[in-house]
Amino acid sequence: MKTIELTREMQKYSDSSRSKGKKIAFVPTMGYFHEGHIELMRQAKKMADCVVVSIYVNPTQFGPKEDLSRYPRDFDRDSERAKEVGVDVIFYPSNKEMYPEGYQTYVNVEDVTKNLCGLSRPGHFCGVTTVCAKLFNIVKPHIAVFGKKDYQQYVTIKRMVADLNMDLEIIGLPTVREADGLAMSSRNVYLKENERPSALTLIDSLRLAQKLYDQGERKASTIISQVEKFISQSPYTDIDYVKICDPETMRDIEKIRDSALIALAVKVAQTRLIDNHAFGELI
């Protein structure tokens, strides 16, 4: 497994792989791998001849009061785990390599980023789309793999790729969960032991929403208020949002007709957690 730190070198590597007819799969990450990341790499490995994983804690997607400086990092452990899965290249650029002095270009996907996390994290998705546009141009993959835990991110990236005619396929893979149901996230390490039961209200409330749906409830506001009530009963919880929306446009839905997504963001003590569920799917 190779580690590449320079954009030019990464582009050369990908050009050379492409010229040999190899299919490149890309897994962009901020590192501190959990089983969710590893599963993305495993699936990427099945779909391509060459797997590139980027590890880059992208500053432009963090708000000024967010956890950029304390975001967990462990390159050596990440590198070991990627190697075990058979990753070919880790792309590991510095901030100076990604945003040199005078940097001033941003990619913005307007509509699908307006709701949900776009409301509570202004600028977040612009940082995500900008760094992904850069990474796609550097890694030149045929496919890029994202986890559906960050569902709005997945939809936003898909939209950017279609709108800007980027010639690659975006693949979304199901959320990987801990044994107790908590969605895997690098931020789970922030949780203290006594906060864990409160963190589980996210998955439990999604199950509650599915149960209401199974019982025939289709009014979004009824499901949302029950979910909010359920979460609020647990200590340490502070709801950012509970939304039922169209899974393509990310717009709020009043009445569930066809496909619909319930998405939530909850602060558990100091840790902001997100989760989501498509009605009708297994949970």
Place this chain on the structure above:
Amino acid sequence: MKTIELTREMQKYSDSSRSKGKKIAFVPTMGYFHEGHIELMRQAKKMADCVVVSIYVNPTQFGPKEDLSRYPRDFDRDSERAKEVGVDVIFYPSNKEMYPEGYQTYVNVEDVTKNLCGLSRPGHFCGVTTVCAKLFNIVKPHIAVFGKKDYQQYVTIKRMVADLNMDLEIIGLPTVREADGLAMSSRNVYLKENERPSALTLIDSLRLAQKLYDQGERKASTIISQVEKFISQSPYTDIDYVKICDPETMRDIEKIRDSALIALAVKVAQTRLIDNHAFGELI
């Protein structure tokens, strides 16, 4: 010469050319070719194995009160002229192909677009960078060629390409002029015969600025006020801006030390014209 209307087909053509080791040069245009366009194609032909020219009057770079609907078009004539120069492909997409329903992604270069035309044409450069990002992803060129008549556009595109790690080279070529010195522009057809002398105040005022520079003048405000005075003396002229700026950052300069650009935009009757000159170069 081939004409391609679909993005997917264009991408396939370029993939195939690239896989044969061919170097692709790209000339993005809004059509209605003049000698400036033709010269870009000729130079592109010298630098590559395959020349792709796009003809697309991009609606997102026109303001609501600008000349989108009356912008001159003549595909058949353009096609003939491109064929004569040896262009390999004309990419000629529809609006529906470029901006299908639900389109919502924009690329913005922040700093270099703030001054000059960015002041008088809000949103213009965002439209330019967005369509160029799209076209670069569709045509997949090794090099793209732009005229320096639109100097700020050239600098903006260069900046976008560097910032977003697009793997292509942007080449700027000198302004091509009519025999009387007027910078070639598709918009020159709007000029009536009696407005022509006023249109020539642009090039004449640039020559005046160079003369003042040659006489030792380095204070931008002095040169600017003389240029403004000169242009204002002609009928039909309405100055949008006269600026002396750094040719990389596009920021105003007070005192000329190293390289500096004088750029101007003047409305002559109904026609908005622009021109520019780098101090020290021949004019």
